[in-house]
Amino acid sequence: MPKKERKRLQVVIxxxxxxxxxxxxxxxxxxxxxxxxxxxxxxxxxxxxxELGDGEHLDEYRLLLDHDEVADDQA
Structure with missing residues (x-):
């Protein structure tokens, strides 16, 4: 059985x-x-x-993303 192809994503953490x-x-x-x-x-x-599909925790995730340590650098 051939291996599933996956996309690669590189992120800085x-x-x-x-x-x-x-x-x-x-x-x-x-x-x-x-x-x-x-x-x-x-x-x-x-x-x-x-969770987002179920309408759960949307505001919590937005708050987390607004936090400097989680959000991507915009500079």
């Missing part, structure tokens, strides 16, 4: 965000299955998209 990704991947991992940081990002994307 802070050391704190990288630490959060690492910690989350570690917490989701089990002795039987290690979870990668990429899998955590994919899971987060799906979760956010589902």
């Amino acid at each position: 802070s050391e704190e965000q990288d630490a959060l990704l690492t910690r989350t991947a570690y917490e989701l991992s089990s002795p039987e299955r290690l979870i990668s940081k990429s899998e955590v990002v994919r899971l987060a994307i799906e979760k956010i998209a589902r």
Whole structure:
């Protein structure tokens, strides 16, 4: 069976965000299955998209995106 083609996305994240990704991947991992940081990002994307589709947490996500540490640098 051919491997699924995936698009690659490169983003710049802070050391704190990288630490959060690492910690989350570690917490989701089990002795039987290690979870990668990429899998955590994919899971987060799906979760956010589902919640937005259901009309949940829209204002909370907007507030988070307005926060300097999460928003992209506009400079």
